[in-house]
Amino acid sequence: MIEMALIFAMACYGAGLFFNLWRILRGPQAADRILALDTMVINAIALLILYGIKANTATYYEAAMLVAMVGFVSTVAYCRFLLRGDIIE
Amino acid sequence: MEQFAEILISAFLVIAGIFGLAGSYGLVKLRDTMQRLHAPTKATTLGVGGVLIASMLYFGLIRQSLSFHELLISIFLFLTAPITANFIAKTFLAQNVKPEDIPETDRAYGWAVYEDPPGGTGVEHEDQRGE
Amino acid sequence: MLARRLVPHPIISVLLLIVWIMLVNKVTVGNLLLGAIFGLAVPVITAPYWPDRPTVHRPFKVLEYILIVLWDIIVANVEVALIILFKPNKKIESHWINVPLELTSAEAITVLAGTITMTPGTVSAMLSADGGNILVHCLDTDDPDSVRADIKQRYERRLKEIFQ
Amino acid sequence: MELVVASAIGVLTAGGVYLVLRLRAFPVILGLSLLSYAVNVFIFASGQLAVNLPPILDKYGDASYTDPLPQALVLTAIVISFGMTAVLVMIAIGAFLDSGTDKVNISREDRDVEDPVK
Amino acid sequence: MNHWIIAPIILPALLAPILGYVMRHDVTIARIGSIAGSVAMVAIAAGLFVTAAGGDISVYRLGDWPAPFGIVLVLDRLSALMVLLTSVLALIVLIHAVATNWDAKGVHFHALFQFQLMGIAGAFLTGDVFNLFVFFEVLLIASYGLMIHSGGRARMRAGLQYVVMNLAGSTLFLFALGTLYASTGTLNIADLAVRLQEIPVEEAGLVRVAAMLLMIVFAVKAALFPVQFWLPGAYSNAPAPVAALFAIMTKVGAYAILRIHNVVFGPDIEATGDMAGLWLFAAAIVTVAIGAMGVLGARRLMPLIAFSVLGSMGTLMLAIAAFTPGATTAALYYLVHSTFAAAALFLIADLVITRRPGDTLTTLPATVQNGLFAALFFGAAIGMAGMPPLSGFLGKLFVLENLRAPGQMAWAWSAILIGSLVTIVGFARAGSALFWKSTAFVLPENTITESEEDEEVPITHEPARAWEVAPTMAAIGALAALSIFAGPAARYLEATSDQIIDRTGYVAAVLSNPDGLKPYPKSHGDEEAGYGEDAAKAEGHTTEEAH
Amino acid sequence: MGDGSNLLVIMALLPFVGALVPGWMIRAGRNACATFTAIPTILALVMLGLLAPDVMAGEVIQAEFSWLPQLGLSASFFLDGLGLLFAGMILGVGLLIILYARFYLSGEDPMGQFYTYLLLFQGAMLGIVLSDNILLLLVFWELTSLSSFLLIGYWKHLPEGRQGARMALAVTGAGGLAMIGGMLILGNIVGSYNLTDILASGDLIQSSDWYVPALVLILLGAFTKSAQFPFHFWLPHAMAAPTPVSAYLHSATMVKAGVFLMARMWPALAGTEIWFYIVASVGLITMVLGAVIALFKDDLKALLAFSTVSHLGLLTMLLGFGTPAAAVAAVFHIINHLTFKAALFMTAGIVDHEAHTRDIKRLGGLARLMPITATIGTIAALSMAGIPLFNGFLSKEMMLEEASHTYWFENPWIVPALATLGALFSVAYSLRFIFHTFGGPVRDDYPHKPHDPPFGMYAAPALLAVLVVLIGLMPFLAEPLVTVAASAVAGEALHPHLKIWHGVTPALFMSLAAIGGGIVFLLIHRPLDRVWLAAPRPEAKAIFEWIVEKLAALSRWITEISHNGAISRYVAIFTVASVALGFAAYSGGGVGPETRAMLPIPPLVGVGWFALVCGVGAVVVFHRTRFRALVVLSIIGLMISAGFVYLSAPDLALTQISVETVTIMLLLLALHFIPKETPKESSGLLRARDGVIAAVAGLGTGALAYTFMLRDVDTISGFHLDNSYEGGGGSNVVNVILVDFRGYDTYGEIIVLGIAGLIIYALMTALLNGPAGRKLRNTDFTRDLSRDRHPLMMVVATRVMMPIAVMVGIYIFLRGHNYPGGGFVAGLVIAIALLMQYMASGFAWTQMRQRIQYHAMIGFGVVIAGLTGAGAWLAGKPFLTSAYGYIHRPPIEEFEWATALFFDLGVFLTVLGAVMLMLYSLSRIARYAGQQVNLEPMDYDPADRVKKREGSE
Numbered sequence A: 001m002i003e004m005a006l007i008f009a010m011a012c013y014g015a016g017l018f019f020n021l022w023r024i025l026r027g028p029q030a031a032d033r034i035l036a037l038d039t040m041v042i043n044a045i046a047l048l049i050l051y052g053i054k055a056n057t058a059t060y061y062e063a064a065m066l067v068a069m070v071g072f073v074s075t076v077a078y079c080r081f082l083l084r085g086d087i088i089e
Numbered sequence B: 001m002e003q004f005a006e007i008l009i010s011a012f013l014v015i016a017g018i019f020g021l022a023g024s025y026g027l028v029k030l031r032d033t034m035q036r037l038h039a040p041t042k043a044t045t046l047g048v049g050g051v052l053i054a055s056m057l058y059f060g061l062i063r064q065s066l067s068f069h070e071l072l073i074s075i076f077l078f079l080t081a082p083i084t085a086n087f088i089a090k091t092f093l094a095q096n097v098k099p100e101d102i103p104e105t106d107r108a109y110g111w112a113v114y115e116d117p118p119g120g121t122g123v124e125h126e127d128q129r130g131e
Numbered sequence C: 001m002l003a004r005r006l007v008p009h010p011i012i013s014v015l016l017l018i019v020w021i022m023l024v025n026k027v028t029v030g031n032l033l034l035g036a037i038f039g040l041a042v043p044v045i046t047a048p049y050w051p052d053r054p055t056v057h058r059p060f061k062v063l064e065y066i067l068i069v070l071w072d073i074i075v076a077n078v079e080v081a082l083i084i085l086f087k088p089n090k091k092i093e094s095h096w097i098n099v100p101l102e103l104t105s106a107e108a109i110t111v112l113a114g115t116i117t118m119t120p121g122t123v124s125a126m127l128s129a130d131g132g133n134i135l136v137h138c139l140d141t142d143d144p145d146s147v148r149a150d151i152k153q154r155y156e157r158r159l160k161e162i163f164q
Numbered sequence D: 001m002e003l004v005v006a007s008a009i010g011v012l013t014a015g016g017v018y019l020v021l022r023l024r025a026f027p028v029i030l031g032l033s034l035l036s037y038a039v040n041v042f043i044f045a046s047g048q049l050a051v052n053l054p055p056i057l058d059k060y061g062d063a064s065y066t067d068p069l070p071q072a073l074v075l076t077a078i079v080i081s082f083g084m085t086a087v088l089v090m091i092a093i094g095a096f097l098d099s100g101t102d103k104v105n106i107s108r109e110d111r112d113v114e115d116p117v118k
Numbered sequence E: 001m002n003h004w005i006i007a008p009i010i011l012p013a014l015l016a017p018i019l020g021y022v023m024r025h026d027v028t029i030a031r032i033g034s035i036a037g038s039v040a041m042v043a044i045a046a047g048l049f050v051t052a053a054g055g056d057i058s059v060y061r062l063g064d065w066p067a068p069f070g071i072v073l074v075l076d077r078l079s080a081l082m083v084l085l086t087s088v089l090a091l092i093v094l095i096h097a098v099a100t101n102w103d104a105k106g107v108h109f110h111a112l113f114q115f116q117l118m119g120i121a122g123a124f125l126t127g128d129v130f131n132l133f134v135f136f137e138v139l140l141i142a143s144y145g146l147m148i149h150s151g152g153r154a155r156m157r158a159g160l161q162y163v164v165m166n167l168a169g170s171t172l173f174l175f176a177l178g179t180l181y182a183s184t185g186t187l188n189i190a191d192l193a194v195r196l197q198e199i200p201v202e203e204a205g206l207v208r209v210a211a212m213l214l215m216i217v218f219a220v221k222a223a224l225f226p227v228q229f230w231l232p233g234a235y236s237n238a239p240a241p242v243a244a245l246f247a248i249m250t251k252v253g254a255y256a257i258l259r260i261h262n263v264v265f266g267p268d269i270e271a272t273g274d275m276a277g278l279w280l281f282a283a284a285i286v287t288v289a290i291g292a293m294g295v296l297g298a299r300r301l302m303p304l305i306a307f308s309v310l311g312s313m314g315t316l317m318l319a320i321a322a323f324t325p326g327a328t329t330a331a332l333y334y335l336v337h338s339t340f341a342a343a344a345l346f347l348i349a350d351l352v353i354t355r356r357p358g359d360t361l362t363t364l365p366a367t368v369q370n371g372l373f374a375a376l377f378f379g380a381a382i383g384m385a386g387m388p389p390l391s392g393f394l395g396k397l398f399v400l401e402n403l404r405a406p407g408q409m410a411w412a413w414s415a416i417l418i419g420s421l422v423t424i425v426g427f428a429r430a431g432s433a434l435f436w437k438s439t440a441f442v443l444p445e446n447t448i449t450e451s452e453e454d455e456e457v458p459i460t461h462e463p464a465r466a467w468e469v470a471p472t473m474a475a476i477g478a479l480a481a482l483s484i485f486a487g488p489a490a491r492y493l494e495a496t497s498d499q500i501i502d503r504t505g506y507v508a509a510v511l512s513n514p515d516g517l518k519p520y521p522k523s524h525g526d527e528e529a530g531y532g533e534d535a536a537k538a539e540g541h542t543t544e545e546a547h
Numbered sequence F: 001m002g003d004g005s006n007l008l009v010i011m012a013l014l015p016f017v018g019a020l021v022p023g024w025m026i027r028a029g030r031n032a033c034a035t036f037t038a039i040p041t042i043l044a045l046v047m048l049g050l051l052a053p054d055v056m057a058g059e060v061i062q063a064e065f066s067w068l069p070q071l072g073l074s075a076s077f078f079l080d081g082l083g084l085l086f087a088g089m090i091l092g093v094g095l096l097i098i099l100y101a102r103f104y105l106s107g108e109d110p111m112g113q114f115y116t117y118l119l120l121f122q123g124a125m126l127g128i129v130l131s132d133n134i135l136l137l138l139v140f141w142e143l144t145s146l147s148s149f150l151l152i153g154y155w156k157h158l159p160e161g162r163q164g165a166r167m168a169l170a171v172t173g174a175g176g177l178a179m180i181g182g183m184l185i186l187g188n189i190v191g192s193y194n195l196t197d198i199l200a201s202g203d204l205i206q207s208s209d210w211y212v213p214a215l216v217l218i219l220l221g222a223f224t225k226s227a228q229f230p231f232h233f234w235l236p237h238a239m240a241a242p243t244p245v246s247a248y249l250h251s252a253t254m255v256k257a258g259v260f261l262m263a264r265m266w267p268a269l270a271g272t273e274i275w276f277y278i279v280a281s282v283g284l285i286t287m288v289l290g291a292v293i294a295l296f297k298d299d300l301k302a303l304l305a306f307s308t309v310s311h312l313g314l315l316t317m318l319l320g321f322g323t324p325a326a327a328v329a330a331v332f333h334i335i336n337h338l339t340f341k342a343a344l345f346m347t348a349g350i351v352d353h354e355a356h357t358r359d360i361k362r363l364g365g366l367a368r369l370m371p372i373t374a375t376i377g378t379i380a381a382l383s384m385a386g387i388p389l390f391n392g393f394l395s396k397e398m399m400l401e402e403a404s405h406t407y408w409f410e411n412p413w414i415v416p417a418l419a420t421l422g423a424l425f426s427v428a429y430s431l432r433f434i435f436h437t438f439g440g441p442v443r444d445d446y447p448h449k450p451h452d453p454p455f456g457m458y459a460a461p462a463l464l465a466v467l468v469v470l471i472g473l474m475p476f477l478a479e480p481l482v483t484v485a486a487s488a489v490a491g492e493a494l495h496p497h498l499k500i501w502h503g504v505t506p507a508l509f510m511s512l513a514a515i516g517g518g519i520v521f522l523l524i525h526r527p528l529d530r531v532w533l534a535a536p537r538p539e540a541k542a543i544f545e546w547i548v549e550k551l552a553a554l555s556r557w558i559t560e561i562s563h564n565g566a567i568s569r570y571v572a573i574f575t576v577a578s579v580a581l582g583f584a585a586y587s588g589g590g591v592g593p594e595t596r597a598m599l600p601i602p603p604l605v606g607v608g609w610f611a612l613v614c615g616v617g618a619v620v621v622f623h624r625t626r627f628r629a630l631v632v633l634s635i636i637g638l639m640i641s642a643g644f645v646y647l648s649a650p651d652l653a654l655t656q657i658s659v660e661t662v663t664i665m666l667l668l669l670a671l672h673f674i675p676k677e678t679p680k681e682s683s684g685l686l687r688a689r690d691g692v693i694a695a696v697a698g699l700g701t702g703a704l705a706y707t708f709m710l711r712d713v714d715t716i717s718g719f720h721l722d723n724s725y726e727g728g729g730g731s732n733v734v735n736v737i738l739v740d741f742r743g744y745d746t747y748g749e750i751i752v753l754g755i756a757g758l759i760i761y762a763l764m765t766a767l768l769n770g771p772a773g774r775k776l777r778n779t780d781f782t783r784d785l786s787r788d789r790h791p792l793m794m795v796v797a798t799r800v801m802m803p804i805a806v807m808v809g810i811y812i813f814l815r816g817h818n819y820p821g822g823g824f825v826a827g828l829v830i831a832i833a834l835l836m837q838y839m840a841s842g843f844a845w846t847q848m849r850q851r852i853q854y855h856a857m858i859g860f861g862v863v864i865a866g867l868t869g870a871g872a873w874l875a876g877k878p879f880l881t882s883a884y885g886y887i888h889r890p891p892i893e894e895f896e897w898a899t900a901l902f903f904d905l906g907v908f909l910t911v912l913g914a915v916m917l918m919l920y921s922l923s924r925i926a927r928y929a930g931q932q933v934n935l936e937p938m939d940y941d942p943a944d945r946v947k948k949r950e951g952s953e
């Protein structure tokens, strides 16, 4: 049963990746692209965790954690670039 | 018990999947940038939350190895999601929206994107005065 | 004063101990000890970046607030998911809402803004230049004023109790 | 899976080469980044592709593992190319600030005409 | 185990951070430290040279891991020679840089310089192809820093190109290494040599690609056609003393081909055959031509020298491409010679062009000490052009003498001899314009001041002090010494060349792991023993660790 | 080796040692300089005198030293009759020239330099004639080219001097290089480069297939050096040199080197038909041509120069005849030409020196004003004309005699007729030299009133004139020398008899015809001259310079077109070459059968692949909008990291994702300073070309990877898996490889990072101090869309996240040895955390609270890693040998330590320091560019509002 649910969840997030990708490529606003990229990162985290459950290992958990951390930082950096030009003024 | 755990975990996974998909779908479906901003920051957060809880439960109940480091990722996401949304919103506002198009603050100071904070924006650095 | 220098943020230290345990994912005496050491040491390193530590007056109020927010988040997600999935775009009526603040603590304002973003159909878009207002974007409402009142009542009031 | 990885390497290489052949420093840097992705995956692939066999020894089991050596090589390569990219970026800034152009090609005029800083 | 083997790497690696981070505020202390380090480096290199001269190949197993699993350093005659050459050249260049105050024109010169030495020494000593890549990168990145030292418009843009080209080269290096590992499963040079012997040509497609790509990578470093384009721009825009140091950098490429394409992909290896030799030969011919034409056609002194370096690399590669003991000996002789010749030219160029507005070969008033500079330039130029009495002439004869194979001789001889002539004419024209014509030339009063103001590099009219001239003289002196002591030098180089070509000896030395190494092999594979204990194993039969 | 050998070697080296003297003695004055310069030459002459008796007795003195035996090059000298003759000439005339030059050179000329070059030349020349090894001979041969280059260009301010020097160098240099080829072939035929061996192997050489190439190449050397047609043109232009140089090099010695070489190689090369037809023909043509041109030269030195060309042709022709008698004639004429031609050059020099012109048309009547000079000049010129009783007559008679019975392609007339014609012109120009310079009435329009010079100046030519007469009257005096020399040339004992009267021979009539015709030509010189001037004829110098200029221009064109600074094209060529050669290499081999089945492709992997491909496509498509390209770049990094996770490489994923982030930061920081858009400037064609190259490269790498992924090989990593835990003390094999098995790579890698940090810092400093600094200050880079720089929310969130992130960093660091993680990732995590802090509160504010200097951090990192590695030395183990162990001490149940951890600490510090130093440098540039600096952690703290309100109340 868990297997089925996992596949369902993965399919959902996999489909989500397509939507994110669409929005990143499409825009139209820079904000849209950043937003979509940020969402893609979060979806990727979910997929990593799902994959960890499927593979029955906790080894990939750190990757998810790191992705969460750096995803945030790069989103802020992208925004700051657009807002201020210099990201660490 | 095992059965119950499986049902519980599966439920979380399915719910998480639905929310995750909804969030990403909203990104495509909704009309303008500010609306789209609502979708992922909420749906995805709960989606990932569901996944994380499912993972905790899975390792705790099925694998019998109590796991709570998933919580850390949740903390991270909960801490960062509003900031991210805030920045993206400001980016959108700064690039696309004039101050007239949004409500006024009705106070001495206007919105942060358009107006300097009390006391200005810092001082000159020694570098600029030449070496 | 020395205690303040050595343990600049007791709450953070406790939080870090918890974080450590979460990281190593195994509760042992050794890990607790190590976590405690790092929990004490790390804030000393990072203390310069957090000069004025906030004071939290009512710990139980914090718990109450967290629970309320968690519940609201779940509700928010369902609501937004429904709007996204089923409501035609044309019928979605978005609004900008100016929320004047009584909170003056930076931490409190941040928590409030975060709460707004995480809860039903609202995103806090920005503050005013002096931190006295929050600009909120509401995804779909026909009564912006009630949303504002809700925010002030449900969250700001509680945060005021906690932080001031 | 091998086809996926190989085609990814090919696509990354092609994109990288195309951008490296552009005329401005920035796309060239982007291209080099793509090339560096490509080559990292390439080296990684020189071991065996394996799913869920990370080379983290299980003290108690007798599991099989993927080839760890290419991974270590890729790590070294990633770090080195990061350092290189950083230097390249900085030199690109320097070249732009000094000469007022971010063209990578140096034309005859650039060499002969010594235009003072504007 | 002889710990001195790693000293040429560790010494600068520890000195450089201290220079860069502790002594960065005091140029005098940094100079003392840097020069002291370089002197020590020469001493160590000389010691290693003596050690290796006996003919034993010493292996240093880093981390106490047996080859081919860990990384080894290999000290043989070739690596000892290259390290000694590097350290002597470095000392000469360093003194020049200090005496002419080049080092103070930007920050971190000495740290980068020492790191550069570390990288070069590391590349020469390593016995592992991936480690070779790593040290290539170390020496390259340090060279980027030195190349753009003190900045300036033209230098910055040329530096950008230099970096881009080398990054492309490094990427190809990695592609080659990936292919090599995928097709052989090892990275150790000796182990590669063993495994290559086993690969039949019908299954050698992948290793052949690896061999070829590696050759291109090394050719980029050695500036061979068609990947030589970067060199003139880079060398002519680098600070001249740095360009002088770079004389050894092209040799790194030459060294790598000498090493890898003899030991691993030697011409007698069935899998790769004489593939490398054929392509190298053709490329070298064109390179000689390009170098000569560049010298003849140059409008500026620095590119002229850079092109002469190209030409010398072509000549060197012609000798290397023959892959015979005699030609290899000649190549080594020419390698040593051309290193000092290029350095001497760049150093004298520096003395001259810092005293005149730019390095164009148009006529400008003579600089101070015109006669002295002319004499030094003459010496360096005849060294590079291969005229007696300096070592270039002997080197050229040596190379020609050893390129007699049918199909090879006509091309190689024509290229080298005609190339020499064109180079001689080019140098004569340049020298005549710079040092002779200038004596009859007086610039109108107002023009000189105007052009000086625009210059990014201030011009000095001070006569060069003894210390400033000494390094150039030392480099030319090295050419003279190499000529006078050609016999003893060639004896060592002959032995070196024999050692290079004797793959068996190299493999035996590297793969014979003495007892007492750390990991007590829980043997890898089904065969009981670990890896080749002795020559017998290395020499011929398989090391099939069938898994 | 006997005493003679030692003496020989010392003699050969003396001029080189002597060359050190003048530069030093010039400080003591010009007389001292000249005197001391003469001493080495005198000493050498004395030594030659000591050796001469043995040589005259038929002995050959030899000396040999090993030089470069691997090449067959040895420092071997020998002195035989030919060598004795030439050595005597070189040293004897050299001494006279030193004397003459002392008076000739003016006070402004740097005399020290002159004598140095002269002695260098003398040494080189002496080396040529004494070498017993043809490679050694080549060394000296090229040295004469070089030293003559310096001597011709001695007056460097004169364009003719510079051009003449370059032309001489180019022509003789070219010949020299050809000769190198010839000599190397010759040596290969014989199996030895020893001249003695070669001279003994004439038959072997002449029967070899390689004889003709060797001969032609060697003759090229000889002809260019001796100014034989068609290489004769350089010699007259070398006359721009000071007259002592012309007299020494271009009459007496250097130009004779070619003749010497032909004489020297005579036993080995001469006697064949091809030798005859090449050498004799070239000599004959040169002789006639030189003589004709000489008649029409108005410059005394040019006249003499072409006369020299003609006489060299004569000598060449004689050697070409290949008969012993011709050899005798050649040797004798060498001596005679030396005496009269050197005297004539010096005479011309005296005239020039006194009258300040060498133009015959402006001279005349000098016999009355400078009788001594006129006498000397007349004697020498009559000898040159071949008038009886002077020595020139004797050898010319011998030449004509030989010519008279030489058949050229079976024609008996051509050679004698042309030889007579040459002699005729020789008479004509010689007489013109006499009569148009010294004869006629005294003029009143000399540029300078001429007088006879001081004794020192005419002593040398006078001595030579005496010799001219002496030999002319008593030829038997020269007989012994001619005998030994000619015997050496012929390689057999000859017994010539030199006499004045040979009886009534064809030569006598030819001689008379020449004299008579010569007088007639002189008489009709004026109309002839007009015809000559009117006739179109190629100007050799112009042609030569045109060729060189065109070649230089062509070279420049090719060079600049190919090295035009277009790095894009360089890289394109590099890529194409790599793919093409890689493919060529591949097709020479094959691949074995596939040994591995493909892994399945789960749908999710397909999605990731699709996203990756889209990402790459988007980066390419968007690359002009730079920011957008950066955003999509993130997709690629994310997908690759996910791929690494999926394919069992968690360490790679961690590293990739964190490096990716820092890289994006760097690019964003950089983008702040550079244009935000890339203009569209490459043409469609160019884009298509690049597209094709890119596609081919992509196909190549993809196919390569695909090929090897399906084929297993046996790798060494089994050992790493087996020994990681027991030998390296860690269960994360990748990490153990990084810090232990291949820790040395990692050591290099962190040094790369450290250097990167340094370079960026250095570059920043250079930029700010250079013109870019000025520019920066005047440019506003700020986009400044938003007025809030350090928003409160970000600041607060960061305050909470910072410590957590640091904690994560510590965790990742500590576990790296056993689980994914390690120093590198930890360093990046902390760096990213700090970055977050910088973004939140700004660089200035954060930096103020920063206690550790990044420079120091890098330094510590590198040093700690290095010292950890070196620590193994204490245990007598090699660098980087690790140790590890376990501590069991409650309550910490099992704490594992490994020295590798310290090494990893070094990695950590270096990474952190380097990244932060990079950011610091970039931020410093921004601040320099007129950016405001914040003193508070956030733009505005609302709490201040309360405080202010309370304060005001």
Ligand code: NA
Pocket (backbone or CB within 6 Å): D046, D047, D048, E182, E183, F708, F709, F710, F711, F712, F713
């Ligand atoms: Na493979």
Ligand code: NA
Pocket (backbone or CB within 6 Å): D075, F738, F746, F822, F823, F824, F825, F907
């Ligand atoms: Na690492």
